[in-house]
Amino acid sequence: MEFTTNSPVKIKGEPLSALPQDLYIPPDALEVYLETFEGPLDLLLYLIRKHNLDILDIPMADLTVQYMAYVDKMKTVNLELAAEYLLMSAMLIEIKSRMLLPKPTEVEEEDDPRAELVRRLMEYEAIKLAAQRLDALPKVGEQIDVAAAYYQQISQVQPPEVSLDDLVEAWRNVLKRAKLNQHHKLGRAELSVREHMSLLLRRLSATPVLRFDELFDLEAEGVPKLVVNFLAMLELAKEGLIRITQQQAFGVIYVQANSSSEDS
Amino acid sequence: MREPDSIQEMKHILEAALLTSPQPLALDDLLKLFAGRMERATLRMLLDELKADWVEKTLDLVQVASGYRFQAKVEYSEYLSRLNPERQPKYSRAVMETLAIIAYRQPVTRGDIEQIRGVAVNPNVIRQLQERDWIDVVGQREVPGRPSLYATTKHFLDDLNLRSLAELPPFEAFAQTEIPLE
Numbered sequence: 001m002e003f004t005t006n007s008p009v010k011i012k013g014e015p016l017s018a019l020p021q022d023l024y025i026p027p028d029a030l031e032v033y034l035e036t037f038e039g040p041l042d043l044l045l046y047l048i049r050k051h052n053l054d055i056l057d058i059p060m061a062d063l064t065v066q067y068m069a070y071v072d073k074m075k076t077v078n079l080e081l082a083a084e085y086l087l088m089s090a091m092l093i094e095i096k097s098r099m100l101l102p103k104p105t106e107v108e109e110e111d112d113p114r115a116e117l118v119r120r121l122m123e124y125e126a127i128k129l130a131a132q133r134l135d136a137l138p139k140v141g142e143q144i145d146v147a148a149a150y151y152q153q154i155s156q157v158q159p160p161e162v163s164l165d166d167l168v169e170a171w172r173n174v175l176k177r178a179k180l181n182q183h184h185k186l187g188r189a190e191l192s193v194r195e196h197m198s199l200l201l202r203r204l205s206a207t208p209v210l211r212f213d214e215l216f217d218l219e220a221e222g223v224p225k226l227v228v229n230f231l232a233m234l235e236l237a238k239e240g241l242i243r244i245t246q247q248q249a250f251g252v253i254y255v256q257a258n259s260s261s262e263d264s
Numbered sequence: 265m266r267e268p269d270s271i272q273e274m275k276h277i278l279e280a281a282l283l284t285s286p287q288p289l290a291l292d293d294l295l296k297l298f299a300g301r302m303e304r305a306t307l308r309m310l311l312d313e314l315k316a317d318w319v320e321k322t323l324d325l326v327q328v329a330s331g332y333r334f335q336a337k338v339e340y341s342e343y344l345s346r347l348n349p350e351r352q353p354k355y356s357r358a359v360m361e362t363l364a365i366i367a368y369r370q371p372v373t374r375g376d377i378e379q380i381r382g383v384a385v386n387p388n389v390i391r392q393l394q395e396r397d398w399i400d401v402v403g404q405r406e407v408p409g410r411p412s413l414y415a416t417t418k419h420f421l422d423d424l425n426l427r428s429l430a431e432l433p434p435f436e437a438f439a440q441t442e443i444p445l446e
Contacts, residue, residue: 038357039383084383123380126438130368131360133433140423141352143341147323147334149283 040088041124043070048121055121058114060099064092091117166246170253171230174216178223196232201241204257212244212253267301274298275314282314282325282334288422290331329421329428355392362389363398367420368435371402371413390414398423 037043047066048055071089098113138144204210215233216226233255236242245254268274277297282289294307311332315325323334336344345351355363362385365377374385393399398420404410421428 038361039381041382088382120380120382124382126435127361127364127368127380129438130433130435131357131364133438134364134367134424135355135360137424138338138341139352140335140425143338144423144425145336145341145344147283147336148286151280151284 038128040085041121042128043067043085044088045121045125045128055118058118060092060096060114064096067092166250166253167244170212174213174226174230175223178216178221178226193228193232193235196229197236197241200229200232200236201257204242204255209254209256212255215255267299271310271313274302275310275317278310278314282332285333288328288331288333293331326425327427328425329418333422356389358386359389359392363393363416366393366399366414367416367429367432370415373405373411373413375411377414396420396423 037046044063044067047053047063048058051062053059053063068089071085074085095113095117140146200215203215216229221229233242233244237244241258243256243258245256246252268277278294281294281297291304291307294311295302295304298307311325318325318334322337322340324337325332325334358381361381362377365380366372369376369380374390377385390399397417399414400417401412402415403413405413416429421431426432
């Protein structure tokens with residue numbers, strides 16, 4: 001029977017290589033052994049296998065004595081004893097006492113109080129071995145390396161948000177009309193986005209709701225002004241001073257002031 | 265678009281797809297490569313040929329639960345692992361025993377696992393297996409509390425190089441009883 005501990009354990013400086021051959025366990029080693037076992041079934045199985053007991057004919061008295069000795073040791077070291085170990089003790093004692101009762105004349109196999117314990121021990125042992133086998137199988141990321149040659153995938157471009165689309169489309173229409181109505185006015189006016197933000201807000205305080213295209217006076221303004229105006233509008237929206245809304249997709253876009261107070 | 269007209273070309277298309285796919289490709293995936301103009305039987309035959317073509321090379325074409333994939337031949341694993349020393353850490357006994365119970369006894373509840381192992385199931389154990397995508401919840405048992413039923417995933421089979429649960433080592437082989445000779 002093999003035990004694997006994750007780290008080399010040392011007891012009083014001596015490396016621990018195997019479990020003790022008798023029942024005496026140095027107190028400071030007990031915790032280590034407990035970690036070696038996966039629980040009460042594992043401990044029982046260890047005792048049975050170690051003493052070459054026939055699993056189908058467990059000498060209950062011996063086994064219980066040994067098991068209780070372990071559990072008592074755990075108590076003396078004042079370990080927080082897992083409830084499962086105590087439960088197993090109770091079960092062993094119950095089985096033992098039932099075996100002491102006078103037997104009915106005809107004994108059937110299922111009547112053996114040990115039957116359930118034996119079934120569980122055998123199932124657990126099978127699972128234990130199955131786990132070792134699974135562990136030994138080659139796995140992707142351990143012994144199996146999967147081929148993954150690179151190729152340049154053409155990524156699907158996500159369509160932009162509809163509302164933004166509409167905004168751009170509306171803006172294009174404004175520009176288109178602006179181009180048709182271009183007055184060749186030269187001169188470099190100092191254009192400030194902030195200034196246009198104020199102008200826009202002022203207009204909105206007079207008319208709380210404006211249609212998008214009403215904001216852009218094509219007759220009076222050249223393309224650069226329109227651009228600044230558009231930027232001013234986006235900036236206002238970003239700062240939460242105005243709201244840009246639309247009742248339905250591709251519908252008319254409205255711009256309105258975001259202030260609850262209405263100045264007259 | 266021109267469709268492939270030679271066996272060789274079809275095999276090359278399959279090869280390119282399988283070599284570049286990050287996960288195994290099922291027959292249905294591979295059929296898409298030929299826009300529905302291929303019989304499954306033909307596809308299987310081509311895959312068999314492709315497998316044979318690679319015998320002398322560095323990769324094996326293998327079939328796992330979710331489909332076909334290329335993987336390095338076992339003899340290179342030792343060398344390849346040097347490129348990536350940070351391989352999967354070993355799982356604890358508790359994790360492996362829980363996995364074995366789910367694999368062989370599925371679908372099972374946490375209670376079933378506790379019954380077999382005789383100890384409470386640490387939630388971490390289940391979480392580790394779920395994060396690896398080796399187990400998932402396939403339903404609830406219709407009893408009070410409706411506990412989750414766990415089963416192993418296709419991904420688990422893929423990772424262990426298996427086509428189905430039937431390819432796991434037979435469970436009966438693990439029952440080690442010494443039946444007295446009488």
